[in-house]
Amino acid sequence: MNYNASSGARHPAQKPSGRKKKHVGDPSTLGTYTPLPYNPYAVPPVYDEHSAGPPPPYGYSPQDYPQQAPLYGQPQGNYGQTPQGFSIPSQLLNEPVVTNMAMQYGQALVGSGKQMVDRELGKYIPVSRLKYYFAVDTTYVTKKLGLLLFPFTHSDWSVKYEQNEPVQPRFEINAPDLYIPLMAYLTYILLAGLILGSQSRFSPEVLGIHASSALAWLVLEVVVELVTLYIINIESSLKTLDLVAFGGYKYVGIIVAVLLSLVFQRTGYYLGILYFGAALAFYLIRTLRIQVLPEGAAQHDPYGNNVSSGSKRRLYFLLFVAVIQPILMWWLSAHLISVPSA
Incomplete structure (x- = not known):
């Protein structure tokens, strides 16, 4: 007899097995217990049979848990890998999207840090103004050194302006810069150490005093001029x-005069100091005259008042700046060529 869905009759070959149906809660239906994989970073609850609280789930025992949870920051097993054996950090770092995001974040962080540093330094140091004094190139440095050593052959001392701002030094040889003074100062210190060493007078303390003294005299000179x-x-x-x-x-x-002393002894040094002191004085008078004492300054103002005394003060200032240069050059270098008697 075939099975009829409407009547619910069974086929003759299908007979009840006669076995008793087991309940779901029968322990024999659970099979063999397989412990969970050990996770070194999991901190399971510690079961204590003497303490209050519910017992662990059916089929588990306190021995299935680790005796002691790993301390924080102390890796167990394969460090940097998940229990399944996958190294997630290395996989993420190899992803192009993650790498690009990290680079963009780093660039943004550096840019914000640079802006913060420029903003904080700008309160005390004119950073934007310093960039102007270091805007030089090789051609400018070569021509400016020639102008400082031989200023008597130069004729045009005017400084060009663009939008009420002076042109950068690399485009204007008459503009002041800080690159040559800084390099000359460092070279002067190294040359002083070389000469002191050849005279058996070198020591780190003496060289440090020499460098700080030269810098202090420059600061004092600028302060006196401003005052x-x-x-x-x-x-x-x-x-x-x-x-x-x-x-x-x-x-x-000073550098050129000291180098001359190595070849021509004291005679070369004093001749160098006299010539280059006079050259620097001439250079400063012609350069500062345009800014301190303009050409064709009137002796009377539009109201007829005499202003010649103001022009005289400007002229005295120029002479003061020019005269102290040879004196300071001698003061900062004379001790380098004088060997103390035994």
Whole structure:
């Protein structure tokens, strides 16, 4: 007899098995217990049979849990891998999308840090202004050194302006810069160490005192010039960094004079100091005259008042700046060629 869905009759061959149906809660239906894989980073609850609380789930025992949970920061097993054996950090780092995001985040972080540093330094140091004084190239440096050593052959001392701002030094040889003074100062210190070593007078302490003394004299010179401008009430376009640059040019003449002393002894040194001191004084007078003492300055103002005394103060300031240069050049270098008697 075939099975009829409407009547629910069975086929003759299909007979009841006669076995008793087991309940779901029968322990024999659970089969063999397979422990869970060990996770070194999991902190399971510790079961204590003497403490209050529900017992562990059916089929588990306290021995299935680790005796002691791993300490924080102490890896167990394969460090950097999940229990399944996959190294997630290395896979993520190899993904191009993750790498690009990390690079973009790093660039944004560096850019924000640079802006913060520039903003904080700008409160105390004119960073944007310093960029102007270091805007030089090889051609400018070569021509400017020739101008400092031989200024008597130069004729045009005017400084070009663009949108009420002076042109960068690499485009204007008459503009002051800080690159040559800085390099000349460092070269002067190294040359002093070389000469002191050849005279058996070298020591790190002496070289440090020599470097700090030279820098202190430059700072003192600039401070005296600024105070003089304020006291005699001279209005000019000179800035503090301009005075630092003009005062730092003296190290170029000192270097050449000291090198001459190595060949021609004291005679070469004194001749070098006299010539390069006079050359630097001439250079400063012609350069500062345009900014401190303009050409064709009127002796009377539009109301007929005599202003010749103001022009005289400006002229005295120029002479003061020019005269102290040879004196400072001698003071900073004379001790390098004088060997103390035994």
